[in-house]
Amino acid sequence: MKRWGVLVGALLLAACSKQSAPLYLPEGENYPQTLSEWGMLKLGGGHLQPVAEVTPYDLNTPLFTDYAHKMRTVWMPAGEAANYGEEHFDFPVGTVLSKTFYYPRDEKGQLRLNSQDDRDANTGLALDRVHLVETRILLKQKSGWVALPYVWDEKQQEAHLELAGDSQSLSLLDDQGKALAVNYEVPDANQCAGCHEESHGQGINPLGPKARHLNKDLVYSEGSANQLQHWQQKGLLKGLPAELAGVPQNALWGHPRPGESLEMQARSYLDANCAHCHNPKGPARTSGLMLNLATATGIHSGLCKQPVAAGKGSGDRLVDIHPGKPDESVLIYRVESTDPSVMMPELGRSAVHHEGVDVLTRWIASLDGGC
Amino acid sequence: MRIATLSVLAVSVLLAACGEPEKPAVTHVDFQKELQAKLIKAKAGDVIEIPAGTYQLDRSLSLKASGVTIKGAGMDKTVLSFKGQKSGAEGLLVDASDFTIEDLAFEDTKGDSLKVVGGKNIIIRRVRTEWTNGPATENGAYGIYPVQTENVLIDGALAIGASDAGIYVGQSRNVVVRNSRAEKNVAGIEIENTIGADVYDNVATGNTGGILVFNMPNLQQAGRATRVYHNQVQGNNLGNFGHKGTPVASVPAGSGVVINSNDQVEIFDNDIGEHKTANLIVSSYFSTGYTNLSTAEGFDPYPESIYIYGNRFGPGGDSPDNLELKALRISQYGLSGRLPDILWDGYVNVDKLKDGKLPADLAICVDNGSAGMINVDAPNGYKNISTDMSSHKCSLPKLPAIELASAKAGQGA
Structure with a gap:
């Protein structure tokens, strides 16, 4: 698979919303400078959404990041699957995870502090109602995982690779009309590793897509399903225990299950x-x-x-x-x-x-x- | 070897050199991004040079690549100032091996200045860490802070104003701290839960406590085998401005050298004087106000195999920073008297006693001329205070010197 090296390619892609398979980058350090080159997310028709080959996911109790909302996606090369493990999954080389951090925005353009679910299973995020801040890519290469932070531009048309991170001053308005000032920090690539290297000397690993975090229902365009079973059905996950009762499950944040x-x-x-x-x-x-x-x-x-x-x-x-x-x-x-x-x-x-x-x-x- | 000198710096350096009056700190965003990008892309063998100048940063720097050297133009010439830092718990966080940093300064970091976690073969040479407002509770905790590292040389460093320890070596192995100076910190130099450390030819002055050798519970490694020798430990009487709950919070102002819960510690050939509480304190974790509920099984809170010899003690013990000790001094030595040079809290592991005595190899041995030791009997509420030296007139096998290639190479340089 060849890389969309030319910017023109990416622009064309965005312009006609033509679908293409995401980027397969099993080795090398020639990382795309722009997010669109990854072909994970499609920007068009006033929406940002995963392309057809890419699967959204969500977590039971997530990491708090200054009240940012997050749209997470996973893609694996065709025919490849992750191996289930109770503690962590073994993802195939080429796997790309994306996490887009954004804030909901009201009709006046004001950023809001709330916990609503902005994602539509069919259309993704409506660009006139969100402010995109950054999209982090985690890429599994032969040598291990790589973390790449992309920062969205002011026009909300493209996100650019910023290895040294970024910071933005934002103001969030809550439902009581109170403003919260946030000094949003996009981590640099080393800071990414600061959290993602869970075991010293073992390199970085994904934190979210683990059995206990993923073991919950999500609304897909085809309807609601348990995420692990959905991954299994789509051929993204092998070795899932037949009975979900044997799979660990963290509490559902904000809405604890009985x-x-x-x-x-x-x-x-x-x-x-x-x-x-x-x-x-x-x-x-x-x-x-x-x-x-x-x-x-x-x-x-x-x-x-x-x-x-x-x-x-x-x-x-x-x-x-x-x-x-x-x-x-x-x-x-x-x-x-x-x-x-x-x-x-x-x-x-x-x-x-x-x-x-x-x-x-x-x-x-x-x-x-x-x- | 690839040498990367930061390019945009030329401009800032010129600015700095013009002698313009100082303006409120404005972050040098380009410098910060360029330096951090260099640290991210660094490969083994790289030398990142930072020219002379004062650079204003507002977020932490970090390095994860091994084999990298960071080099300034001198610890008074290349200054990374973090005044007004917005994010990050330290100035520079290093998680890498074969790391050398030399000839630069960190000023006014929000948290720790230079933290190195988990690497081997670390050299920290002629690095200054300072809080320029002087000692204050709101200063960051540690100046130079290698933790869980191995083969560490700290040489010619200067640490000023840390609200915990100026130079703090934690949970490490095979360490040399020498030719360094620590002043106006709560603890000047602290060796904690470390196996094998030589601390020599340093100056610790104006701190709350000069040089500390501690063991803390609930950690992955218990420390032992530290030698503290040929240091100048003078006038560490600064009021304790550490935070309650931290290990140094229990150190009384006016402590020269403090051994707490650590084993196999040798203190010799030092000049230790002008300490209002005591020139040398040997104590247990239990004297820090915590109980068994705060220690996991297997923790040894008793200082054992302690060997004190050939030090030159100056005046001390004339005004202890502790109510019980104040009363004790007056009752035992009169209004104008002073406590002996060495103060021991008296905790012993009763399970190890044989005929009421500790086995010879676990004893606290003092062979230091006329210097006396007082056992204040803290376990029994200061009831049976004793200055009887008879069970402490002993000697222990001397510890071997630390073998460290970088320390040899640097000798005489």
Whole structure:
């Protein structure tokens, strides 16, 4: 498969909305400078949507990124499939994941803060009602995964590769008419790896498309289906257990399913927002605080644990999680902060995720015992 | 070897050289992007040179490629200033091996200045990290901060004003810290959970605590085998401005050298003086205000195999920064008296006692002329205070010197 090397090609493509297969780039560092060259997303008719060969997906409890909405897609070379694994999938070389970060926009052009689902299963995103910020590409090559951040231009016609990242000052209006100032940071390629290298020395990996995050229903143009079963039917996934009951499932954020306890909601949130670093092999292993699901709730997950190198991040609080006392827990202090040297996660937000803080606070308040 | 010198810099350098009056910090966006892009694209063997000049940055830099050297024109000439930093928890974050950084400065980072995680063969030479407003709680935590690294040389560095430790080596192996200076930090130089460190020919002055050798619980590696020798540790009496909850928050102002919960530590041939609490403190994690609930199984909170000899102690112990110690000084030594040079909190692992004594190889040994040690008996509420040195008149096998190729190569340079 040849690369659409010429810009003209991309323009023509966009202009006539002609479909083409996404870019297959199993090796080499000749990465496209523009997003359209990837052929993953189609911009036309006032909409941005995945091309026919590309599958959208969604997660149970996602990472918080300054209230940005996200449209995620996956593509694998024809005839190839990912191998199912309970912890992570083994994707074929050539796999391209895309994640487009955007904000909903009202008829006056004002960016909004809400949690509505803007995606139409048939037409994608309506460009007059969204503001596109960036699209991140994760590409699986023979040598491993590569992270590439593309930043949308002002005209919302194209996104350009920005290896060194970008930052944008935005104002979001919530439904009560209150404005939230956001200093949106597009990560640079190294910062991408800062989160995506879950295991030291193992290179970067996708964080979202894992069984426990994907195990939920999504509305496709053909109708609603469980995402894992849909992937299996489309030939994107091999080895899925016959019974979904045997597949892990994180809590559904904002709309917990029956039986999804407060603890499960909190641990799902920590899993998606913290555990990529805070796991025994991750970048935050040096802190001794492990927030991955495999670490049972106890001293290693922060209960009565003294911070190690938190510096001012301790907030003068003595332990990471003080059971029953969120106000005496370092963890709450850090998720409530927007000071870059205090806040957790360290990257990916400039605003406080109040709904996330609320779940964590209620969970810690519900824990018994003292320190 | 590929040498990449930043090109847009010429302009900023010229600007800086013109001696214009200082204006409010404006981020050098082009410089920042160009430098970060170079760090992203760097390959083994690359030398990234940053010419003299003061560069204003507002987000963290990061390096993930191994075998890269970052080089400035001198730690007073090439300055990366992060005043007004908007994002990132450090100035430069390095996750790579065979890394050398030399001859430049980091100023006013929001969080840590230079953090190196998980690499081997790290050289940090003539690097300055400073908070230019002086010591303050809102300063970043660490200046120079290698953690979970191996074969580390910190040579000729200068660390000023960190709200935790100026030079902090955590959970590492085979480390040399020498010819460096730490001042006005909470902890000057801190070696924590590290196996094999030589700390020599440094100056620690004006900090809360001069040189610390600590072990913290719940980490992947317990530390041991640190030698602290031939350092100048003088007048570390700065009020503790660290944050509660952090390991250094428990360090009393006026502490010269502090050993906490660490084993196999040798302190010798240092000049240690002018410390209001004590020139040398040997203590346990239990003295930091935490209980068993805060330690995972297997953690050893007792300082064992400690060997103190041949140091030159100056005045000290005349005004301890701790209520119990204040009372104790007056009751034991009178209003104008002073505590002995060495202060031990008295925690021992009773499970290891044989006939009421620690086995010889686990003892705290002092062979330091007339220098005395006081056991303040903290486990029993300061009841049985003792200055009896008889069980501490001993010696231990000396630790081997750290073998580090980069330290040898740099000798005499």
